[in-house]
Amino acid sequence: MRKFNVWAWFIFLVGVLYFFIPLFSVFEFSMRMLKGRYTFEAYRVAFSDPAFYEHFGFSLLWAAITLVVSLLLVVPTAYWVHWRLPKIRPAVEFVTLMPFVVPAVVLVFGLIRLYGSPPLTLTTTPILLIAGYVVLSLPYMYRAVDTGLRAIDVRTLTEAALSMGAGWGTILGRVIFPNLRTAILSGVFLTFAIVMGEFTFASLLVWPAFGPYMEEIGAMRAYTPQALSVVSFLLTWASIGLLQWVGRGTAAESQVAGAR
Numbered sequence: 001m002r003k004f005n006v007w008a009w010f011i012f013l014v015g016v017l018y019f020f021i022p023l024f025s026v027f028e029f030s031m032r033m034l035k036g037r038y039t040f041e042a043y044r045v046a047f048s049d050p051a052f053y054e055h056f057g058f059s060l061l062w063a064a065i066t067l068v069v070s071l072l073l074v075v076p077t078a079y080w081v082h083w084r085l086p087k088i089r090p091a092v093e094f095v096t097l098m099p100f101v102v103p104a105v106v107l108v109f110g111l112i113r114l115y116g117s118p119p120l121t122l123t124t125t126p127i128l129l130i131a132g133y134v135v136l137s138l139p140y141m142y143r144a145v146d147t148g149l150r151a152i153d154v155r156t157l158t159e160a161a162l163s164m165g166a167g168w169g170t171i172l173g174r175v176i177f178p179n180l181r182t183a184i185l186s187g188v189f190l191t192f193a194i195v196m197g198e199f200t201f202a203s204l205l206v207w208p209a210f211g212p213y214m215e216e217i218g219a220m221r222a223y224t225p226q227a228l229s230v231v232s233f234l235l236t237w238a239s240i241g242l243l244q245w246v247g248r249g250t251a252a253e254s255q256v257a258g259a260r
Helices: 006-030 041-047 050-083 086-096 104-115 127-150 154-163 168-179 181-197 200-204 210-220 224-259
Strands: none
Touching (some): 006 224, 050 210, 200 210
16 A cells, blocks of 8 residues: 655645635635625626727737747747757757846837837837737747757657658648647647736737736726636636646557557
């Protein structure tokens, strides 16, 4: 019989309480909108506001564009570094860590200062917003893709595809991408969570998004923002669960392919 590890269970329970007690407190507070009883009135008010769907829809749009740009930028770059330029990997990793060092408010003011006046005025378009989101998500997306590339034999796969006459588009689309599905999904969900909860860029560049909407609602109401916070937590957990499910499916497919 396995020995019961008391300390492991104790640490696990402490972690569960540490994460779930604040979330439960927020949920309990959001249920007290009507005095004297628990109701879902705050959720009804939140979902009946047309501005909620407008700002949430814009955040989904920004997230989708950011994901496309990030994948087109990061995956070929990381692949080429692994395939042809392994010596510059430390330099590339250093560059991808820069968003952790420079605050978002400094980045956005730098973009406004550089591209807010002629000859190249971009503040009237969402280009700066997308560029800022790509930069903010760069450490997470690059780390996820880089980890996936380290787990496969990039050189062997590339040389085998080249020997069969495949072009670079075929190599990336039909050889590299399928082997990085779980890694790419990890970066995708992390990027999605960052974009959906980001406040600084959308607020200072004056573009509608979910983060500024929650801040605006929080200044006017007490219970509705808490309900929206719970909803955002549920969306994040759903993304993580979907990632785990897809990851298990990929692992199972790899085992079946290996057995064949």
